[in-house]
Amino acid sequence: QVQLVESGGGLVQAGGSLRLSCAASGRTFSGYYVGWFRQAPGKERQLVARISWNGGATYFADSVKGRFTISRDNAKNTVYLQMSSLRPQDTAVYYCAASTDNRAAMTWEYDYWGQGTQVTVSS
Numbered sequence: 001q002v003q004l005v006e007s008g009g010g011l012v013q014a015g016g017s018l019r020l021s022c023a024a025s026g027r028t029f030s031g032y033y034v035g036w037f038r039q040a041p042g043k044e045r046q047l048v049a050r051i052s053w054n055g056g057a058t059y060f061a062d063s064v065k066g067r068f069t070i071s072r073d074n075a076k077n078t079v080y081l082q083m084s085s086l087r088p089q090d091t092a093v094y095y096c097a098a099s100t101d102n103r104a105a106m107t108w109e110y111d112y113w114g115q116g117t118q119v120t121v122s123s
Contacts, residue, residue: 002026002098002112009094009117012086016121020081022096022114030054030074033099035110036081038092038119045095047105049081057102064090086121093118 008020022034031053039045049070050059058070067086072079079096094117097110104110 002029002032004096004098004112004114006094006096006114006117009119011120011122014087014121014123016086017082017084018086018119020083020094020096020117020119022079022081024077024079024098029077029098031100032112033102033104034070034072034079035097035099035104036070036079037095037097037107038090039095039116040089040092043092045107048094050104051079052102059105083119086119088121088123091119091121 003025005023012018033052035047035050037045037047048061048064049068051070051072055072067084069082096114098112099110101109
């Protein structure tokens, strides 16, 4: 089992920045690919970024490309999502999730989930 806990969400003005953290405990975390998803009210949960087990490969959804970065520190069992130039449409609950699939993009491909952290971007 892997337990994931997100933190760092909050209220920010448009154009601002936030850094989300995903702290893992339990089984060895370094072997997992980690994705950050978000879910806005009334919408499906969607992948916004993903990082490989060693940090060497990343993926970003078109909607966040150039504004978000993802990184991980396996020594600290933590994955980060740095969000910049935030827009009101980035408002959502953000979840981190872990998978053994290096191309996991859908929610059902992820084995472990955090409880989510709210990000609200005001205009």
